[in-house]
Amino acid sequence: MNKTFPIALAVLSAMYSAVLPAADDVATTLQKTLTERFPDIKVERVGPSVLPGLYEVVTPSEIVYSDAKGEHLVLGQIMDVKTRENLTQTRWNELNKVDFAGLPFQQAIKLVKGQGRRKFAIFEDPFCPYCQELERALHQLDDVTVYIFLFPLEGLHPGASDAARDIWCASDRAAAWSEWMLNKKAPPQAPECKDTPLAPLAALGEKLRINSTPTMFFPDGSRVPGAIALDKLETKIAATNKR
Structure with missing residues (x-):
């Protein structure tokens, strides 16, 4: 050669x-x-x-x-x-990772199960069928704190904003949310209630590029769009809440 x-x-x-x-x-x-x-x-x-x-x-x-x-x-x-x-x-x-600790948790509905040591957040529409499917999975979790950010997509689900307002204005928001999502039991109407976080959360959702519900965020900043199976959700929670 x-x-x-x-x-x-x-x-x-x-x-x-x-x-x-x-x-x-x-x-x-x-x-x-x-x-x-x-x-x-x-x-x-x-x-x-x-x-x-x-x-x-x-x-x-x-x-x-x-x-x-x-x-x-x-x-x-x-x-x-x-x-x-x-x-x-x-x-x-x-x-599109987020600063989880920087989320406005004071504007969320807080659900605590067990000791609540594991945390994550969800942007949800009360009329979203996928959110309702996810809520049934959440009902089976333990040792979690879930922050629900109301994110009604009025264009897709007319009336979702009114439902979100009524839930937020209920005397027990967490109970009102669960009753609606799991049992379709609506809270009392609260048309005069104006003190809701819906407008700032809509702006935050745009900033975070949320274009569908549910969208979940975890302590490591990662996100998961859509409802996922319980076993996959449990794996994700465990992986992102390592102590």
Whole structure:
């Protein structure tokens, strides 16, 4: 074998790499290109994705993917077929971690079961069927403190805001919440009650990019959108409340 061949190959590879733009340069150019082509959408950041040649484009509401030139967009999610992990959702959760200790717990309905040593928070809509499904799972937990932030999605569930107000204004909010979510027993109407946290919580939900209910937050800052099975919820609580 010609000894000069490996050397020549190495030189050619170095030359080829030198003419390719760095990933950071591509991301910067791509962000500019997409911003120009979609002026009504805020492109917050662009970077390489888990798939070679595909770039992750982060907007205020979702992650999409683009080729290096911004000529084609992929509107969908990437899944690891071996683990069945939704990598797009995992990445979104990673980018949107919260300061759990900084949440306004005084604006939450506090549910304590057992000693209440393990903590997490949920943004919920009283008319959301997935929230009601989750509440049935929560009813089986022990040694937890759950902070319920009322987050009625009035556009999807007309009347949810009134129900949330009545629950908040009840003499026993925790009992009123549980009676409604588990037994469909409505609290007394409280149309004159104006002292509710619904407006600031709506603003907080927008800031935290909550676009569906339920959305759960845990002490490590991670989030889980949607209702999950009891065993998975128990595993998540245990993993994020290590003492």
